[in-house]
Ligand SMILES: Cc1ncc(COP(=O)(O)OP(=O)(O)O)c(N)n1
């Protein structure tokens with residue numbers, strides 16, 4: 288018996304191990320009959336027979352590509368629709384061969400219409416002959432004929448990896464592929480698979496109905512399924528009785544790994560199996576090794592489950608998940624509005640310390656006082672503390688619809704998912720910040736001259752901060768440009784401008800009454816934060832600013 292080593296992995300902690308390469312050597316491939324396909328596969332690779340895109344334009348970028356061969360779910364929680372969304376969320380192109388059209392919703396499956404075998408074959412030919420995927424992922428394969436057709440196509444058009452999700456029963460208990468297909472699974476499909484991902488019921492069915500009730504049973508099942516031929520097996524224990532944690536067992540033919548994650552209590556679990564298998568396929572398509580593909584895919588599914596736990600779609604009790612959580616958070620975020628610059632509060636760690644306030648308390652008070660945008664300018668805080676503070680402030684800012692920017696630290700902005708950054712002339716160039724942060728984040732740049740302002744616009748900034756309008760003690764060796772300098776920058780700028788430097792109650796009106804184009808507000812540090820009551824000072828300054836706009840009219 289092979290030496291078996293056991294590892295427990297929480298999905299947030301993982302010790303890398305040497306990986307078996309995705310392909311076995313031809314020598315190993317001959318050991319068992321199921322390796323006949325693998326042998327063909329290796330030979331195809333050695334002979335350079337994996338199809339390559341017909342286009343010979345080298346300037347085009349190849350994208351990782353998964354082909355899913357599965358059933359359509361009209362409710363879009365599972366099946367083809369889940370596969371497309373999961374691949375999109377993981378940054379991978381997804382083509383589709385539809386094996387069945389199901390009428391489904393959150394209550395259950397109302398009908399199944401199987402696509403004729405020859406039309407499945409035609410879809411396979413269309414995709415495989417023209418746009419070869421890196422990885423094929425299978426879901427609902429409702430007939431023996433379709434399984435055989437698929438296996439035949441894969442022999443004709445080998446791909447780099449095959450992920451088999453042996454879908455048999457829907458979440459609601461509806462049979463999607465009956466026992467008649469089990470033989471073709473065991474004899475033809477599984478021996479070709481790089482990984483198979485059964486849940487407990489499917490693992491039991493593949494093994495002739497053995498009961499699976501413990502983690503020990505799952506390990507035995509993983510090994511027995513591995514003996515059928517797939518190179519890796521992931522037995523999913525989500526339905527394991529009496530288990531608080533969700534435990535999945537992964538077996539690669541040598542070692543066992545347990546993936547543990549705390550159970551997310553939600554009815555919105557429809558499509559988790561499809562999503563996990565598609566995510567594994569997507570990671571493989573990007574070039575990951577199998578174990579790390581499984582680990583990353585599990586993390587993604589956990590994040591989606593957690594994100595979707597309270598969403599309400601449909602009246603039944605098998606709700607779908609929302610795969611595109613990243614897009615969703617972008618949609619929820621309000622776009623930058625230049626009016627946000629009206630009363631711009633910039634924090635300062637030294638001042639907070641002096642007055643015995645936390646960053647979070649300072650931000651809360653400024654928002655309560657009416658600040659329209661917040662910048663965390665925390666020059667003396669450790670990175671870890673800065674990140675925690677940014678996350679905590681972000682929660683408050685989101686509740687009030689106030690954008691939160693991070694001074695200088697693009698890494699902290701990214702890690703906290705803050706709304707953007709403010710950077711200076713000696714910080715990361717704004718075009719690099721834009722490339723790192725993407726199109727939706729707010730980028731502000733400090734500009735003392737029209738040339739700076741022009742460059743900020745070219746680099747894709749959203750606004751500029753211009754100063755020092757007056758001398759300041761907050762920033763050492765800061766050049767004062769005065770009201771005239773501010774005016775020159777504002778007139779030349781194509782971007783909205785916020786004035787900064789030595790601005791407070793006594794002079795804010797003079798700044799706003801310059802009446803120059805693009806000037807949208809004032810940015811203030813000491814006049815708000817080097818004071819006993821931040822909220823009161825913010826309120827007072829807001830009144831002054833409002834008053835000055837009335838006078839300007
Ligand atoms: C709104 C606003 N304008 C200007 C600055 C100054 O940024 P920078 O020149 O990078 O100097 P530091 O703030 O990093 O010392 C700002 N922070 N905010």
Ligand SMILES: Cc1nc(C(=O)O)sc1CCOP(=O)(O)O
Pocket residue numbers: 733734752753754755756758759760761762765766787788789790810811812813814
């Ligand atoms: C952070 C900063 N940037 C400046 C610039 O001129 O770009 S002046 C400044 C400090 C502003 O603090 P206070 O409101 O306390 O004067």
Ligand SMILES: [Mg+2]
Pocket residue numbers: 694695709710711714
């Ligand atoms: Mg800076």
